[in-house]
Amino acid sequence: EDQVTQSPEALRLQEGESSSLNCSYTVSGLRGLFWYRQDPGKGPEFLFTLYSAGEEKEKERLKATLTKKESFLHITAPKPEDSATYLCAVQASGGSNYKLTFGKGTLLTVNP
Amino acid sequence: DTGVSQNPRHKITKRGQNVTFRCDPISEHNRLYWYRQTLGQGPEFLTYFQNEAQLEKSRLLSDRFSAERPKGSFSTLEIQRTEQGDSAMYLCASSSSSPNYGYTFGSGTRLTVV
Numbered sequence: 001e002d003q004v005t006q007s008p009e010a011l012r013l014q015e016g017e018s019s020s021l022n023c024s025y026t027v028s029g030l031r032g033l034f035w036y037r038q039d040p041g042k043g044p045e046f047l048f049t050l051y052s053a054g055e056e057k058e059k060e061r062l063k064a065t066l067t068k069k070e071s072f073l074h075i076t077a078p079k080p081e082d083s084a085t086y087l088c089a090v091q092a093s094g095g096s097n098y099k100l101t102f103g104k105g106t107l108l109t110v111n112p
Numbered sequence: 113d114t115g116v117s118q119n120p121r122h123k124i125t126k127r128g129q130n131v132t133f134r135c136d137p138i139s140e141h142n143r144l145y146w147y148r149q150t151l152g153q154g155p156e157f158l159t160y161f162q163n164e165a166q167l168e169k170s171r172l173l174s175d176r177f178s179a180e181r182p183k184g185s186f187s188t189l190e191i192q193r194t195e196q197g198d199s200a201m202y203l204c205a206s207s208s209s210s211p212n213y214g215y216t217f218g219s220g221t222r223l224t225v226v
Contacts, residue, residue, distance in 0.1 A: 034214070034215075036217075041219075041220075042220070043116075043118075043203050043205075043217035043218050043220050044155065044203075045217070049214055089154070098143060098207075099157045099160065101157070102154030102155050102156070104152065104153055104154050105154055
């Protein structure tokens with residue numbers, strides 16, 4: 001069974017204090033790893049898809065990286081508006097290859 | 113196109129009542145998904161449609177749950193005889209079948225069963 005574990009569960013940063021969120025995964029064959037941002041009371045907002053180990057993608061202050069066992073979401077010089085829950089999900093290759101398996105998320109709070 | 117639209121945004125119902133939610137996907141997306149999210153958890157897969165065909169239902173979806181997607185357009189999710197454990201955010205997402213694996217989620221319907 002596919003599994004996704006995110007750490008830490010919650011992270012509090014000062015504005016400008018860079019850090020990383022971790023996503024460890026177990027999947028029979030990885031088709032894609034996804035990062036989403038979710039604000040309170042809203043649906044997840046797509047950030048990145050990573051397909052193979054060594055791949056990196058960037059968007060503004062966010063950079064996602066992928067290894068064979070985990071992914072990191074690096075946040076450089078965060079701002080208060082980056083406060084949200086960040087969700088990681090995997091899509092397996094094979095049968096149910098349309099389904100995403102999500103972790104519980106990391107709640108990020110950036111204080112001004 | 114304004115993205116994936118879900119209605120209502122909030123629903124409060126008494127235990128034992130039936131409720132129905134609607135999802136309007138992005139028009140060019142032929143794949144539609146329903147997920148459920150409870151507080152402090154990530155979304156959990158419920159069911160998947162390709163066009164009008166429902167291709168998979170999760171074990172989470174008891175017989176009280178039914179979903180439809182007539183004509184491959186909008187979808188409805190109905191819960192019969194609601195229970196307190198059904199209280200959750202119900203999320204709809206859509207995607208194309210070409211190599212775009214980034215699902216687009218709606219804002220969800222928050223169900224509270226009292």
